[in-house]
Amino acid sequence: MPAPLLSLTWTDHVTGRQGFLVVDRLVRGVCSGGLRMRPGCTLDEVTGLARGMTMKEALHYDPSARYVPLGGAKGGIDCDPRSPEAYGVLVRYLRAMRPYVEHYWTTGEDLGLNQDLVDKAAREAGLVSTIQAVHPLLEDETEARARLADAFAVRVDGLGLDELVGGCGVAEAVLAALDRAGHAHAGARVAVQGLGTMGGATARFLARAGLTVVAVADVRGTIANPAGLDVEALLAARDAHGGVDRAALRPGDRELPGEAWLSTEAEILVPAAVSYAIDEVNQQRITARWIAEAANMPVLPEAENLLAARGVTVLPDVVVNSGTNAWWWWTLFGDIGADPDEAFAHIRRSMRALVERTLGRAAADGTTPRAAAHALVADRLPEIADRFGWYATPRKDAP
Template structure:
């Protein structure tokens, strides 16, 4: 795939001076897909890397037998703390500035620091119909497709909306597949999840339901750990909108540790599900896990990953592990799955597990890291997409 993105821009808010970025890495049939994040310190380089990752995720989920035809990759990012009281207005002004792209080439949804409800409300304020309206011309029956997606967003599974679960369910399935590749069983394995928002919370739920003992989680406040296992369900249902655990809900035996201690909790599975660049060359030596499942985007730096591989730590890359959220939107919209939890979870499980198996097989065959294997598979798939569909 070419190195230069199709489009990149930086916007500055005239009121606060905050900056925002948009990168469209590739177009397929004139459209690209990727979420919008908000965090203090978000950079153009970060957004560029995320957009390229979206191109790979779309390509990796291409099934010629399916109705869903992958799009190109894109990403948006706003350099603003989502807790800032001005964040809502910054979001609205950013969306107003990039409105022409949303209406024509960029389909997007929530990402780190933003919820879909926040995006939808801001778009409604400026008169934009939908965050995914650019894909409507590619649908056979847009009205029917939109009803399917709307119905899916109404589904609640054990107290949590389905759209907040699909990504983490995919992460859990990827981690379980990776665990099997290491010859380990869920029963007897422990997991630590860094980040307890929609992605991290759902990952913890479905790892626990598979028999893995979740011995620790980290949120913005600190670490909660218990070697006997946390009551994930209770913590999940009592967290706040920022993914922070209600400390009043902790049980006897649940320990509270400073946030800096997040790598000190012993576990076979480590799930970084919060910010990018969380595991670096400086802190990778503290990693005790045998498997890292990248639920966040770009949480392990290249230097850290090299050192981890030398120590025998298996790192499953983000473009595979966290690709279920994006794919679920399109599987539902295009009609590859029904708008219910059973259909969604079955498709995610079969697709993610098959993708992890393909990546690990390629990695073993080529004696390469899983990330390189995933990149090779994505490039092969993207070339096929380029041959079959007009691409800019």
């Protein structure tokens, strides 16, 4: 794969903290990818995530849709989001990146940040919106922005629609894999690492589909119950960072060490928290049949090779967790409205079709699902480039 189009490192003049922006590719002059904040974030990490965003965009390319995939990008800040200095660092980072956000890079929440906080910091940094770079590509900017704002205002059973769409996509990917293997939904056991936005929504949708969530892990450890956890009670007991108040646990719920979720007796593992969670050492503890990557890059390549050799299927992040990004653009460009039923139905159809294509290609080529997804991207990127150019085509506001 070619080197990224743009790669830069920023150093905060107040704290010395570093931040990164990587633009992997532009389509119609614009790229898309979230902004994360975590201690230890590196340029290499952000580079890999930006390449992943290029792939997610390409995998959802539909020539008949209003939404046209953008290029891939990612931002990252090496700072603990719980630190008192974190918000100031975020504001100064966005202020420094303002020219890119205004013209090229559309961004939003990622690991360690939520959209409300990103929007607040963006306003303080002088930005109209974190997705304003895409506005010139819209047929009716005012209508599109109103539609997206309406969608973000929708709540479903106590949670925002924007908090649920990603988990809906992850859950549908899992269900599609089960269906392809002829495995019943009812009683299939799931362990989830991380009960934040993605992990929490995934747990809710899987539980409502009849699966049994037997373990969840947060920053304080693993909560397990082989008979099944009360997912809704745990969701209601979360703090802003996905930590669960142990006072909400029932008598049959057990508190276990942090990595206990890996060795839980379950058919499906859903790493939905940090990157690089599964390595070539701890993968030995896994007995699950499927791993659905709700987080970005949670399984290291060496671990994935070892897992594949013993029959464990890794459903890759570029497929599994692509629903959130796609939902933003489906809504903004007008493929769907600000309606939860319409959104969930569209996500389910699209994710199921994508998983079917990916697993079908893997079976046909005798490769892993990740290799199959890469092959699908390799087929689509030239088609996108031929239609829209390698970098940009003239915008509506161009002379």
